[in-house]
Amino acid sequence: MCALTFAGAPWWVVAIAVVRAIVTPGIILLVHAVVPDDSEHKRDLWLAWIRFWNRRAQRKRRQTDRNRQ
Numbered sequence: 001m002c003a004l005t006f007a008g009a010p011w012w013v014v015a016i017a018v019v020r021a022i023v024t025p026g027i028i029l030l031v032h033a034v035v036p037d038d039s040e041h042k043r044d045l046w047l048a049w050i051r052f053w054n055r056r057a058q059r060k061r062r063q064t065d066r067n068r069q
Helices: 002-006 011-034 039-068
Strands: none
Touching: none
8 A cells, every 4th residue: 555655646546445455355254254155055145135136126116106106
């Protein structure tokens, strides 16, 4: 990160680089901790995630349809 400072980068670029350097490994570790290793369980997790987003999209569509009427 010091290389960005020495290169004369603006402070906000340095701040974004620092935040990304801290947050990205944390997210990766969290995903590895949460997602199961067994492939059958991974499939179930993905199916549940897809169903959740489909239900959410349907709810959103219904709300916009009600607002238009």
